[in-house]
Amino acid sequence: MELQKLPSHLSRYIVEQDYSRYTNIDQAVWRFIMRRLKEYLTQHAHESYAEGLTQTGITLEEIPRIEDMSQRLSQFNWKAVAVSGFIPPAAFMELQSLGILPIACDMRSLEHAMYTPAPDIVHEAAGHAPILIHPEFTKYLHEYAQIAKKSILNKEDLEIYEAIRILSDLKEDPNSTEDEIALANKNLEIASQKAIEPSEAALLARMNWWTAEYGLIGDLENPKIYGAGLLSSVGESVTALKPDTKKIPFSLNCLDYAYDITEPQPQLFVTPSFKHLTKVLREMADTMSFKIGGAYGLECAKKARTINTVELNSGLQISGQIINYLILDSTKALRDQTVTYLQLEGPSQLSFEGFELKGQGCKQHAHGFGTPVGKLKGSSKCLSEFSVSDLKSLHIQTNEIVTLEFESGIIVEGYLQNILSEKNKILLLSFKDCKVTLVEKVLFDPAWGQFDMAVGSQVTSVFGGAADRDAFGATEDFVAKRVVSPKRTPEFMALNELFGKIKNVRKTFSESTRASSEKTLDGIIERLNKDFPSDWLSRLEILEICVKYNLNPKGLNTVQDFIARKSTETSEDSNSLREGLRLIEKGI
Secondary structure, eight states: OOGGGOOHHHHTTBOOOOGGGOOHHHHHHHHHHHHHHHHHHHHHBOTHHHHHHHHTTOOSSSOOOHHHHHHHHGGGTOEEEEEOSOOOHHHHHHHHHTTEEEEEOOOOOGGGSSOOSSOOHIIIIIIITGGGGSHHHHHHHHHHHHHHTTSOOOHHHHHHHHHHHHHHHHHHOTTOOHHHHHHHHHHHHHHHHHOOSOOHHHHHHHHHIIIIITOEEEOSSSEEEOOHHHHTOHHHHHHHTSTTSEEEEOSGGGGGOOOOTTSOOSEEEEESOHHHHHHHHHHHHTTSHHHHOHHHHHHHHHHHTSOEEEEETTSEEEEEEEEEEEESOTTSOGGGOOEEEEEEEEEEEEEETTEEOTTOSTTTTSSEEEEEOSOBTTOSSOGGGOOHHHHHHTTOOTTEEEEEEBTTSEEEEEEEEEEEEETTEEEEEEEEEEEEEETTEEEEOGGGOOEEEEOOSOEEEEEESOSSHHHHOOOGGGOOOOOOOOOOOHHHHHHHHHHHHHHHHHHHOOGGGHHHHHHHHHHHHHHHHHHOTTOHHHHHHHHHHHHHHTOOOTTHHHHHHHHHHHTTSOSHHHHHHHHHHHHHHHTO
């Protein structure tokens, strides 16, 4: 699908990358992270990784332009779009099902160089994109997305997603306070405690976590990395391959393992091949409501308290919040029940093949929708398969009083105004002055207005979301929000200017500029010592330039003293500094 033809409920998540927003510090952080990643992962990632970086246009020197990445990805039947931070899982999966990789265009801060709780361009571009060149993994992702977008998510899933989004944004925002972060952590804890039973969407999220995000592949004793969460974090990738991180053969058992995005994973799953991922995914799909349908699917949707779609064997799709359904024999197991009536609450929509039927949207059914399901009494086939002559023989004609008695005992009696058909299937009978009853119970009263009766004898599928999302309108699972750009202090901008000068020396150095380069570095070092005595990355970049080009500015000894002192500390910055020194020594 061409990006300009995306439906509006998806296109609203797409933003301009605005490359000018990236600071010199952002570029330096990208470069530092990517040098470490490539050095380690060339040896320990799946063989597609190193080639994938090149093929998808990801370099060590600069943050990639997403438009350029999209052009390169097109040779592998993918496109890329820029989005802002977290987008709802349903939107992410629908984009992915169309072969579009959403890339959060935000760049992590130096404080979170090794790991950020928020989606960013390191994770999305350098993590997800390289493995897309492998056809079997691409096949898995496409099929996963097609299945995931049909999964039913619970009200609690939406609350957890929103809590995670807020927390991750606060942690990445340099202007947020400790109290704000603590409150967001507490709200996430409260939201998580409400989710007693995982939904289909939550279970599929676990599968995604243990595969596309944190997956290992190959031999159980010596696996390689392919998950984007590991491919975008050297610290986590090193931990993942240590012997004390438990390795488990990948199977449906991964669904039994919840995950915590704030902690290192105590176990990881190893697939023997990318083909095996698809095999296990299909096993999962066979357990889901969109495949099983019936009372089982309706019960999942009822518990969810979210917008879902019921599809009948006629092809008619009914979208809204399912609050109740009637069955024929309550003594049978749920999967064996015969559904006889559906009841939806709030705005509801009737569709066919994913498109809303004319005049059958949320405006028409603003307060809910109810309909009998089943065959007419004495009939061997579904009403949707009746011909015109069949209808006439049963005195079912427009502009007449019609009485329909179903096998379940439900009776529909009213003035038939219209019969709606699509592709030789009867989908809808519209009545006025209609009464629907089951024994003495009134299911629809004439005073409630027009009665649109869905036609179908079986619930063949129940799946997440509205059938026609664009026409349905805004829903809780498709809320679009933007990450607020951090406010840049004068101090930050002054440091950023120095990073720009360092980059310029590195990119323009030649023998003819040796003297001027040393003079420029001297000026930078003097400013750093005066105004930024604790910044380690700027000094590491200066040392790298001096080692690479054998430069000896007057202030080099102060840079070396700072690095020697800092590297003996035990902070996260010091760990990063030591890794940077190791790369310089190796000439990387």
